[in-house]
Amino acid sequence: MTQTPSAGSAEPLRYAAFTTDPAGGNPAGVVLDAAGLTDGQQLDVAARLGYSETAFLTAVPGAERNWTVRYFSPLAEVPFCGHATIAAAVALGERHGAGELLFETKAGPVPVEVTAVADGFSATLTSVPSSVEDAAPQDVAEALALLGWRPEDLDGRFPPRIGYAGARHLVLAAGTRERLAALDYDFDGLAALMRRLDLTTVQLVWEEDGATFHVRDPFPVGGIVEDPATGAAAAAFGAYLRRLRGLGTARLTLHQGEDLGRPGVLTVDLLDGDPRIRVTGRAVRI
Structure with missing residues (x-):
């Protein structure tokens, strides 16, 4: 063929x-x-x-x-x-x-x-080896200010970090679903910070349960207010959560785009001992 x-x-x-x-x-x-x-x-x-x-x-x-x-x-x-x-x-x-x-x-x-699935195709990508690094407190403070978030809006169980699985993403966890839903930020200011830190998106997350998360991704460096479903950020978040919780083989479900009226589902698989992250999803012709 x-x-x-x-x-x-x-x-x-x-x-x-x-x-x-x-x-x-x-x-x-x-x-x-x-x-x-x-x-x-x-x-x-x-x-x-x-x-x-x-x-x-x-x-x-x-x-x-x-x-x-x-x-x-x-x-x-x-x-x-x-x-x-x-x-x-x-x-x-x-x-x-x-x-x-x-x-x-x-x-x-x-x-x-x-x-091949019943009504089309799905695809699973395997990322490059992933990594996680600390985020400087002053950079986190600047990101929060530009997002209009207060430090107390964060979920203290999820410390801010930068995850990488092909592109760099700052991970910030909201303490409530309402905080995640209310996204209104300084577009130019956040874009400047992201360029300085070489970030592709800011991965905003809220935990529904241990394996289910709702996420949003501001993307001003790409000229887009928000990315509706972000596979690279999902992979970076998989690396982040594995490091944070010492996960071996695990599956995560990420819901994204609901607040934009474009709901999507991303499946993230971690394999014990493999630094790469697998992300699975469907796609359909527009």
Whole structure:
């Protein structure tokens, strides 16, 4: 089975990731043949679509089911994007069938498993090795001020940290669901702080139970107020929670996009002894 994209595949496709409803989840652009596009042209396509990210794929010569993938927000390139990875993998599954893919990203190699389900495809990405680092107290204080949060709004069981699984995300845990729902922040100020700290999003979380979380992701550095369903941040949060709670093999369910009217579900799997994080979701053509 050939991986050569069909005619017209340089035109962007539109998918909603981490959902089966085109009106839910996180919209992503997918360009299946970006070989002839310059960096500027890719950025122009991403800006024209206006989605938080667009994935641009180029087939690796002689390596079946391997692609080089780049991700652009409307403002800049990012090293890795989870929801656009899921969207691109489902798009490839629809054309080439289920199976294993390898995406060569600027963050490193990302294996993706595409699985046929009753009414389409799901995809599971395996992140690059993850890590967690402390967040400087002064940076946390600045982030809280820009978000309009008070220190007492935080859940003290979840100390602020920076998680990484292909991109850096500051994790802040809200003490209540109401605090998470009320998102109104200084767009330019938070963007400046995030650029200084090399953050892709701020991962705001609230724990429903030990394995279920509600999350939101401000994304001003990408020119987007909020990312509706964020696979890279989900992977970073998996790394964070594993470190915090000493988890081995575990599964987490993250609900995102509810407060935007675009609900999505992200499944995060941790495997004992493996520093990589697995994130699974559906995607559907818009």
